[in-house]
Amino acid sequence: MDRAELVFDAPNSVHTEITTPMATVDSVHHPKTGTWQYIVADPNTLDAVIIDPVMDFDAATRTVTTETADRLVSLVKKKGYRIVHILETHVHADHVTAASYLQSVLEPHQACRPAVCIGRRIRDAQQFFGPKYGVPSAELSSAFDRLLEDDEVFPIGELEARIVHLPGHTADHVGYIIGENVFCGDSVLNADLGTARCDFPGGSSKALYKSTRKLLGLPSRHKLWTGHDDPSAAERRCPVPYMSVEEQRQGNRHVHEHVTEQAFQQMRDERDAGLGDPELLHASLQINMRGGRLPKPTPQGEYYLRLPQLGFGDCYAEHAAKRWCHV
Numbered sequence: 001m002d003r004a005e006l007v008f009d010a011p012n013s014v015h016t017e018i019t020t021p022m023a024t025v026d027s028v029h030h031p032k033t034g035t036w037q038y039i040v041a042d043p044n045t046l047d048a049v050i051i052d053p054v055m056d057f058d059a060a061t062r063t064v065t066t067e068t069a070d071r072l073v074s075l076v077k078k079k080g081y082r083i084v085h086i087l088e089t090h091v092h093a094d095h096v097t098a099a100s101y102l103q104s105v106l107e108p109h110q111a112c113r114p115a116v117c118i119g120r121r122i123r124d125a126q127q128f129f130g131p132k133y134g135v136p137s138a139e140l141s142s143a144f145d146r147l148l149e150d151d152e153v154f155p156i157g158e159l160e161a162r163i164v165h166l167p168g169h170t171a172d173h174v175g176y177i178i179g180e181n182v183f184c185g186d187s188v189l190n191a192d193l194g195t196a197r198c199d200f201p202g203g204s205s206k207a208l209y210k211s212t213r214k215l216l217g218l219p220s221r222h223k224l225w226t227g228h229d230d231p232s233a234a235e236r237r238c239p240v241p242y243m244s245v246e247e248q249r250q251g252n253r254h255v256h257e258h259v260t261e262q263a264f265q266q267m268r269d270e271r272d273a274g275l276g277d278p279e280l281l282h283a284s285l286q287i288n289m290r291g292g293r294l295p296k297p298t299p300q301g302e303y304y305l306r307l308p309q310l311g312f313g314d315c316y317a318e319h320a321a322k323r324w325c326h327v
């Protein structure tokens with residue numbers, strides 16, 4: 001029997017703890033970016049993983065702070081967990097990952113270094129974006145401790161996690177299956193929101209439809225823990241971390257069981273054509289493909305990110321029309 005508990009509901013945060021027969025899952029919502037962060041633990045050994053942690057990044061002042069990440073660390077310490085992996089579902093374009101920061105804080109505390117991991121296709125994203133942003137290859141090759149293969153299985157204490165490739169939102173996107181829990185990132189959102197955009201480089205509405213079919217083909221009881229939730233867009237009061245496979249099959253507004261591939265592709269492509277860039281797009285990509293690190297500082301100790309400049313007359317018109325695909 002699952003047990004759910006609303007542990008903390010401050011004005012700017014929602015945190016739930018859910019204990020299933022297989023795992024204890026803490027879900028912490030980051031309201032500014034709508035991101036769900038997860039801590040998944042083996043209740044017997046207290047070994048645990050963190051999935052998609054967020055670093056606070058203020059776009060107006062270009063300031064990075066660690067308030068959200070430090071709350072995750074406090075939670076880990078309070079529960080006595082040993083974090084064995086910090087897992088990314090994909091290279092996010094809307095928030096900055098706290099993976100590297102958490103690794104540096106947790107390593108001395110628990111006397112073992114949590115490995116920062118992501119799906120192996122991060123190399124393709126790094127090869128695409130790295131030259132555009134002028135990132136030295138040395139900063140990319142060592143950005144992650146482990147690149148995970150499709151269907152690879154690794155232990156979390158006495159639990160097993162399995163990687164599942166879920167392309168569509170991005171090409172490198174993976175999910176993590178732990179018991180009856182599937183941490184599916186941005187491959188499927190809660191049923192009243194539907195799905196995430198597919199217009200990033202390497203994204204594909206056709207591929208996303210196939211990925212959602214893979215997820216909705218899992219046993220009905222499995223929980224699909226989503227990477228994002230925006231309750232205001234769904235006219236709800238609170239963010240929701242998961243819905244069951246059966247709930248998604250019946251009610252997902254974009255990919256319920258009666259939606260055809262052709263209808264989904266048409267809907268998704270039309271919607272994406274009208275979307276603007278995420279606010280933190282360029283900062284997110286440049287930091288996230290480095291595993292959460294800033295670029296190397298200048299001799300004066302300052303950090304710089306790059307911004308593409310678009311729309312300078314006719315010679316850039318095509319680039320401006322295609323927006324960030326040409327950053």
Ligand SMILES: [Fe+2]
Pocket residue numbers: 090091092093094169186
């Ligand atoms: Fe995403």
